[in-house]
Amino acid sequence: MIKNITILGGGTAGWLTALYVNKTFPNVKITLIESTNIGILGAGEGSVPLLPNILQSLDISLHSFKEHTKSTFKLGVSFENWRGDGEKYIVPFSELKETGLNYKQIVPNNYNSKIGLPDNKSTHILTNLIANGYSLSDNILAGKLSYKNKLPFYRDNNKIIQASSFSFHFDARLTANYLKSIGEKRGINVIDGELESIVENKDGYITSLNLKDGTVVDSEFFFDCSGFKRLLIGKHYNTKWKSYTEHLSMNSAIPFFLPHDDKPIPQYTKAVAMKSGWLWQIPLQHRWGCGYIFNDVYTNEVEAKKEVEEYLGHEIEVRNLFKFNAGRYEKVWVKNCIAIGLSSGFIEPLEATSIMLQLMQLMDLDPISLVANSDSIRDEYNKTVSIYNDEIADFIYWHYVTDRNDTPFWKEYREKTIVPKRVKDLMEIWKYRTPIDSDVKTTTYKSSFDIEHWIHVAIGNNSIDKSLFIQENEVFELNKKLGVYTNKYLNNMKNIFNKSLDS
Numbered sequence: 001m002i003k004n005i006t007i008l009g010g011g012t013a014g015w016l017t018a019l020y021v022n023k024t025f026p027n028v029k030i031t032l033i034e035s036t037n038i039g040i041l042g043a044g045e046g047s048v049p050l051l052p053n054i055l056q057s058l059d060i061s062l063h064s065f066k067e068h069t070k071s072t073f074k075l076g077v078s079f080e081n082w083r084g085d086g087e088k089y090i091v092p093f094s095e096l097k098e099t100g101l102n103y104k105q106i107v108p109n110n111y112n113s114k115i116g117l118p119d120n121k122s123t124h125i126l127t128n129l130i131a132n133g134y135s136l137s138d139n140i141l142a143g144k145l146s147y148k149n150k151l152p153f154y155r156d157n158n159k160i161i162q163a164s165s166f167s168f169h170f171d172a173r174l175t176a177n178y179l180k181s182i183g184e185k186r187g188i189n190v191i192d193g194e195l196e197s198i199v200e201n202k203d204g205y206i207t208s209l210n211l212k213d214g215t216v217v218d219s220e221f222f223f224d225c226s227g228f229k230r231l232l233i234g235k236h237y238n239t240k241w242k243s244y245t246e247h248l249s250m251n252s253a254i255p256f257f258l259p260h261d262d263k264p265i266p267q268y269t270k271a272v273a274m275k276s277g278w279l280w281q282i283p284l285q286h287r288w289g290c291g292y293i294f295n296d297v298y299t300n301e302v303e304a305k306k307e308v309e310e311y312l313g314h315e316i317e318v319r320n321l322f323k324f325n326a327g328r329y330e331k332v333w334v335k336n337c338i339a340i341g342l343s344s345g346f347i348e349p350l351e352a353t354s355i356m357l358q359l360m361q362l363m364d365l366d367p368i369s370l371v372a373n374s375d376s377i378r379d380e381y382n383k384t385v386s387i388y389n390d391e392i393a394d395f396i397y398w399h400y401v402t403d404r405n406d407t408p409f410w411k412e413y414r415e416k417t418i419v420p421k422r423v424k425d426l427m428e429i430w431k432y433r434t435p436i437d438s439d440v441k442t443t444t445y446k447s448s449f450d451i452e453h454w455i456h457v458a459i460g461n462n463s464i465d466k467s468l469f470i471q472e473n474e475v476f477e478l479n480k481k482l483g484v485y486t487n488k489y490l491n492n493m494k495n496i497f498n499k500s501l502d503s
Helices: 011-024 050-057 062-068 124-131 141-147 172-185 231-236 301-312 350-363 367-372 375-399 408-416 421-429 451-461 467-475 478-499
Strands: 004-008 029-034 072-074 076-080 088-092 150-156 159-162 167-169 189-192 195-200 206-211 216-218 221-224 241-243 252-258 269-273 277-283 288-294 327-329 337-339 500-502
Touching (some): 004 011, 011 172, 011 221, 011 350, 050 062, 050 167, 050 350, 062 172, 076 141, 076 350, 076 451, 141 150, 141 478, 150 478, 172 189, 195 231, 221 231, 252 301, 288 301, 327 375, 367 375, 478 500
Parallel strands (some): 004 029
Antiparallel strands (some): 072 167, 076 088, 150 159, 195 206, 252 288, 277 288
């Protein structure tokens, strides 16, 4: 039986883990060790729809969370200038079938097979829109809501109804403090201290953590949420590292804050392509959280800062420079320790995949597995998390498959990185046909990003020939067979958009 569980590290990862474990094991003593001297990174402030879902599962009010953390809604990511032409496109979160809007549910069950369309493709209406020249940013609800500063809710008969999936942009420090206040009320024990040494038994299982002030923390199970320090899973267990740097070459970032202007606060994250990487701009209620992520082969901290200032038209104050190498541990669960968050690995900030992986890891844990803690259970969990990471790394690489070549970085990216095998295979297939669902799903595990996400990036970056969509539209006679459903979708979308609430 487990009587004590200890989380090493605070921040968003540590406190979400503590609250999740506290709910999973209500009768177990939960201890979280954090250090006010070390603090938290606090650079990432974007998230994915899993966050509000898990907050609700933890009985945390979304309204309260939003107010205490200075959060704003996030409906997707706007990619700007990724082809070097100043244009932008959005990769939106999904629409909700409950609205009668989602184009995947708007076609009746078994309709595809009845009229001779492939059943393994859920995007016929999306193909029909692309083939007929419709802008996805203007005709997918979350995208249209984003660019028109609308909320993901609409009013119908005096009821407020959710129209689109959403997440939050949040202040990482305020979020950690807010989650901590909830955790303390729920009986989680908090220790302010720094790790000095680790004690393990003859079988290699950790039995206690010794802190620098002499405190000894005994537990049956431990979570490593120590961020880039990776004190348990990395430094102690020396788990094998799998690098993604041959595919994903970003290795440096300079974060900074900007004050708000008088314009409405956007409901999306900005990812603006720069000369040697890209700039994130995340709107909060009280400021913008920003940063330039780059490859230090092509620029350095000084030049990157100068480039950002030229782009913005004013000086910025860089908070710090942080370095990283894209990759993951092959095993995030070793003995009686699981690494969550940055401790388990890091790819890059694009698409908020770090917090996404953290939440996916937590959702894949259950009390029976944690108590049993057998070799087979650990192996299965590690295999699942590895697949999540690899799928995400592939999708992140897909964003860099663009025909931009106006700077050395963009010109040489495809030449000096290795295309991941799965992406290479997909690119070869997509020379001859449009994407289908099974292209980005394994036979066993749920895909981290579905086929619609890949298509949005492909159309935005011009990495798939649009004539394929036109050809498929003609071959399958989609205008004739799906025209009524495409029109229904567009009418529903316009109707809901017109009822949507202003931000």
